[in-house]
Amino acid sequence: MAVNPKKHEMPAQKAEVRAHNFEEVALGYSPEIALEEAARCLNCKNSPCVEGCPVNIRIPDFIARMKEGDWEGAYQIISRSSSLPAVCGRVCPQETQCESHCTLLTRAKMDPVGIGRLERFAADWHNDHAEGSAVKPEPNGHRVAVVGAGPSGLTCAGDLAKKGYKVTVYEALHTAGGVLVYGIPEFRLPKRIVAREVDTLKELGVDVETNVIIGKTLTIDELFEAGFEAVFIGTGAGLPNFMNIPGEALKGVYSANEFLTRSNLMKAYREDPVTPIMKGGYVAVVGGGNVAMDAARTALRLGAEKVYIIYRRSMEELPARREEVEHAEEEGIEFHLLCNPTEILGFENPENPRDPRNGFVTGIRCVRMELGEPDASGRRRPVVIPGSEFELHVDTVVMAIGTSPNPLIKNTTEGLEVNRRGGIIVTEEGLTSRANVYAGGDAVTGAATVISAMGAGKVAAKAIDEQLRRQS
Numbered sequence: 424m425a426v427n428p429k430k431h432e433m434p435a436q437k438a439e440v441r442a443h444n445f446e447e448v449a450l451g452y453s454p455e456i457a458l459e460e461a462a463r464c465l466n467c468k469n470s471p472c473v474e475g476c477p478v479n480i481r482i483p484d485f486i487a488r489m490k491e492g493d494w495e496g497a498y499q500i501i502s503r504s505s506s507l508p509a510v511c512g513r514v515c516p517q518e519t520q521c522e523s524h525c526t527l528l529t530r531a532k533m534d535p536v537g538i539g540r541l542e543r544f545a546a547d548w549h550n551d552h553a554e555g556s557a558v559k560p561e562p563n564g565h566r567v568a569v570v571g572a573g574p575s576g577l578t579c580a581g582d583l584a585k586k587g588y589k590v591t592v593y594e595a596l597h598t599a600g601g602v603l604v605y606g607i608p609e610f611r612l613p614k615r616i617v618a619r620e621v622d623t624l625k626e627l628g629v630d631v632e633t634n635v636i637i638g639k640t641l642t643i644d645e646l647f648e649a650g651f652e653a654v655f656i657g658t659g660a661g662l663p664n665f666m667n668i669p670g671e672a673l674k675g676v677y678s679a680n681e682f683l684t685r686s687n688l689m690k691a692y693r694e695d696p697v698t699p700i701m702k703g704g705y706v707a708v709v710g711g712g713n714v715a716m717d718a719a720r721t722a723l724r725l726g727a728e729k730v731y732i733i734y735r736r737s738m739e740e741l742p743a744r745r746e747e748v749e750h751a752e753e754e755g756i757e758f759h760l761l762c763n764p765t766e767i768l769g770f771e772n773p774e775n776p777r778d779p780r781n782g783f784v785t786g787i788r789c790v791r792m793e794l795g796e797p798d799a800s801g802r803r804r805p806v807v808i809p810g811s812e813f814e815l816h817v818d819t820v821v822m823a824i825g826t827s828p829n830p831l832i833k834n835t836t837e838g839l840e841v842n843r844r845g846g847i848i849v850t851e852e853g854l855t856s857r858a859n860v861y862a863g864g865d866a867v868t869g870a871a872t873v874i875s876a877m878g879a880g881k882v883a884a885k886a887i888d889e890q891l892r893r894q895s
Contacts, residue, residue: 429533429534430460430463430534430535430536430537431452431456431459431460431537431540433449433450433451433452433537433540434449434450434451434452434453434456435448435449435450436448436450438750438753438754438755441610441754442720442723442724442754442755443724444610444724445608445609445610445692445724446609446610447609447610447611447612447613448610448611448750449513451540451543451544451547452537452540452541452543452544454492454494457489457494457541457544458489458490458492460536460537460540460541461486461489461490461536461541462490463527463536464483464486464487464490464536465526465527466483466486466487467483467526470482470483471524471525471526471529472521472522472524472525472536472538473521474524475520475521475522475523475524476504476520476521476874477520477874477875477877477878477881478504478505478511478578478874478877478878478881479504480500480501480504480505480521480542481500481503481504482521482538484500485497485498485500485501485541485542485545486536486538486541488500489541489544489545494544494545494548494549494552495548495549495552495553497541497545498545498546498548498549498553501542501545501546502549504881505578505877506577506578506580506581506582506620506623506624506877507574507577507578507581507603507620507873507877508542508543508545508546508549508620509543509546509547509550509616509619509620510574510603510612510616510617510620510873511539511542511873511874511877512539512540512541512542512543512544512545512546512547513539513543513611513612513616514603514607514611514612514873515539515872515873515874516744516872516874517538517539518535518744518745518746520874521538521539522535522536522537522538522539523535525538550616550619557623557626557627559626559627559628560584560585560586560587560627560628561587562587562588562589562628563586563587563588565587565588565589565652565891565895566588566589566590566591566650566651566652567580567583567588567589567590567591567651567652567653567654567655567887567891568590568591568592568593568646568651568653568654568655569590569591569592569593569654569655569657570592570593570637570643570654570655570656570657570658570832571592571593571594571595571601571656571657571658571659571864571866572592572593572594572596572599572600572601572621572631572633573600573601573602573603573657573658573659573864573865573876574601574602574603574657574864574873574874574876574877574880575655575657575659575863575864575865575866575876575877575879575880575883576592576601576655576657576658576864576880577592577599577600577601577620577621577624577880578876578877578878578880578881578884579655579657579861579863579880579881579883579884579887580592580624580629580655580880581624581627581629582880582881582884582885583884583887583888584624584627584628584629585627586888588888589628589630590628590629590630591629591630591631591632591651592629592630592631592632593632593635593637593641594631594632594633594634594635595634595635595636595637595658596633596634596688597633597634598633598688599617599621599631599633600614600617600618600621601657601659602659602865602873603617603873604617604687604688605680605683605684605687605688606680606683606684606687606714606717607683607687607717608683608686608687608717608720608721609687610720610724611717611747614687636831637658637831637832638831638832638834638835638836639831639835642835642836643656643832643835643836643839643857643860644836644837647859652859652891652894653859653860653861653887653890653891654859654860654861655853655861655862655863655880655883655884655887656832656847656855656860656861656862656863656866657862657863657864657866657876657879657880658828658829658832658866659828659829659864659865659866659876660826660827660828660829660865660866660869660870661680661826661828661829662826662827662828662829662830662845663678663679663680663681663822663826664678664822664824664825664826664827665678665822665824666709666764666822666824668764668765668766668767669766669767670766670767670768670769670784671767671822673767673769673782673783673784673820674769674782674783674784675701675783675784675818675819675820676767676784676819676820676821676822677701677819677820677821677822678821678822678823679708679710679714679715679717679718679821679822679823680826682700682718682721682722682821683714683717683718683721685698685699685700686700686721686725687721691725692721692724692725700725701725701818701819702725702726702727703725703726703727703728703818704727704728704817704818704819705727705728705729705730705731705815705816705817705818705819706719706722706727706729706730706731706817706818706819706820706821707730707731707733707764707787707815707817707819707820707821708722708730708731708732708733708820708821708823709733709734709764709820709821709822709823709824710732710733710734710822710823710824710825711732711734711735711736711740711741711742711743712742712743712823712825713742713743713744713747714823714870715732715734715743715821715823716732716743716744716747716748716750716751717747718821718823719731719732719751719756719821720747720750720751720754720756722819722821723754723755723756727819729757730755730756730757731756731757731758731759731815731817732751732756732757732758732759733759733762733763733764733787733789734758734759734760734761734762735761735762735763735792735805736760736761736792736794736802736803736805737760737761737794738758738760740794740802740803741760759789759815761791761792761793761794761805762789762790762791762792763789763790763792763805763807764787764788764789764820765788765789765790765812766787766788767784767786767787767788767820768784768785768786768787768788768814769782769783769784769785770782770783770784770785783818784817784818784819784820785816785817785818786814786815786816786817787814787815787817787820788812788813788814789812789813789814789815790807790808790811790812790813791807791808791811791813792805792806792807792808793805793806793808794806825869825870826865826869826870827844827845827846827869827870828841828844828845828846828847828865828866828867828869829845830845832847832866833845833847836857836860838856838857839855839856839857839860840855840856844869846866846867846868846869847862847866847867848867849861849862849863849867851882852882852883852885852886853867853879853882853883853886854886859887859890861883861886861887862883863876863879863880863882863883864876864877864879864880867879
């Protein structure tokens, strides 16, 4: 077989088509492309790619199975390490993790193997052909509660269930998945994919209780009283941050969390939605991360005439995945880089207090920036250029400048220590200041990647298993 030395491009919807629908943009490899891409792997003995994977998937091993066309065998190898392979294959930043360690890139200066795309193919094949194939392990007699059905919680639950633990996951929302269902849009991660991954965990014996708010419906202490021997907190970081500039209370200003939750979880993009959302007009999204890209591309699909990304640094410092940025540019989203908002402008008719336009966004005032000396993060600090103010006409503003952990569990759990940002303080094993209470993911670090949260859930599951075995 002749092997192309470059990584195969992912088939995708055309930009002019996908910008007007919520169907998945990336279409996935065909079997023929998957075979060709797998053949590029050198099957390195020292497996440098595995070092870049937060959940330590045996990458050369699963790709070796794919070279043979053994898609199910490849999936089984992946699933030993990852509880969410179809999710990871779609949303993980492989270009900065496993693929950045690929020998083809580091030594031969060629495109790395498309590890994430191969993982997605194997997981999708399994989900299409092997439904209900998970084998429920023998119970070991121990019970563990997991708070939050997001990436870290589901990973912790899956790893423990595979060892025979009786795991109950408590989720505050009406659907399991956490940020995977409320934060990441359908066009990047179809919700049927998340539901299928959750179903696999249920087949392993994991119970999922939705509409239960730990800290309100039940407390951590009450979980122990109910017979659970350990608790893992994976509640994410759902508290939105704002800039505290004038006009943020105007109608038409959203946090990215609210905007995306209304669209993704509540399906506000439908013609007869159960929850309202601003559609059409001109939209400004403030921020430069993956969440900002998701919000901007969602606004476009909701019918916006024009969408702006406003980011205070340059394209080189933009933290979003390069693929997401490229997709946004292809879809016509306009980037205002080295710019920062100073005020959100609104309509006010003093002669008619009942004017229905009163209190709605009409624009955003910004100032241009230039990059100065590096700050604590190592990135050059943006500095205001005097006299550079300008205004953009917009009808909607979405603030996508980060999130913080919700303080509810901290406020209702005596002795649980948090840092100044509200993140739960843990050891390297994920143990909190409370005995047998573990935590991981965004609840500890603040907003980060799906795969890093999964890695934390995996670490905590291992520590919980070791601790409960010592105690028994």
